[in-house]
Amino acid sequence: MSAREFTCVVCPNGCSIVVEVDDDETPVVAKVRGNVCKRGEEWARQEVENPLRTIASSVSVSGGDFPLASVRTTRPIPLGKIRDVMETIRQVTLAAPVEIGDVVLVSPAGCDTEVIATRGVGSASRDVRRAAKAKGGMKE
Numbered sequence: 001m002s003a004r005e006f007t008c009v010v011c012p013n014g015c016s017i018v019v020e021v022d023d024d025e026t027p028v029v030a031k032v033r034g035n036v037c038k039r040g041e042e043w044a045r046q047e048v049e050n051p052l053r054t055i056a057s058s059v060s061v062s063g064g065d066f067p068l069a070s071v072r073t074t075r076p077i078p079l080g081k082i083r084d085v086m087e088t089i090r091q092v093t094l095a096a097p098v099e100i101g102d103v104v105l106v107s108p109a110g111c112d113t114e115v116i117a118t119r120g121v122g123s124a125s126r127d128v129r130r131a132a133k134a135k136g137g138m139k140e
C-alpha cells in the first residue's frame, strides 16, 4: 500500500488529494482523501488506474501557405498510448487547404478518438509554390 498526492485539475479549486493505492502489478485505489466533491474522487481514481491525456501536436502540410497545421485529439487517450499516437501523427502529411475541424486521423493506434486540425492552412499562391519547388521543399 502506498499514498500518492495529486492536485485536482478538474476545477480551479485545486484541491490536494491523497490516494491510497494497493500497489500490485495493477494499481488499485483503496481510498481517496482531500477531495471536496465526487468529480475529484473520480478524477483521482482515473489518474491512478487509467490515466488519460488529450494531446496536441502538428502535421506537415504540402502546398500550403504555412508548412504545418496544429492538431489535437478529440478525446483523451491512455497515457501508455501517447507515443504510438504521436508516431502515427508524425507520419501524416496533409494537402492544403486544411480547415479547422478537418479530421486528420480516426482511431490512431486503436484509440477511441479522432485527431482534428486546430489551425487552418490555405493553399499557397503559385509564386510561393514555384519558389518552394525551386528549393526542393514542395511537390506539385
Ligand code: SF4
Pocket (backbone or CB within 6 Å): 008, 009, 010, 011, 012, 013, 014, 015, 034, 035, 036, 037, 038, 039, 040, 041
Ligand atoms: S475535488 Fe472537486 S472541488 Fe476540489 S478541485 Fe477537484 S473538482 Fe474541484
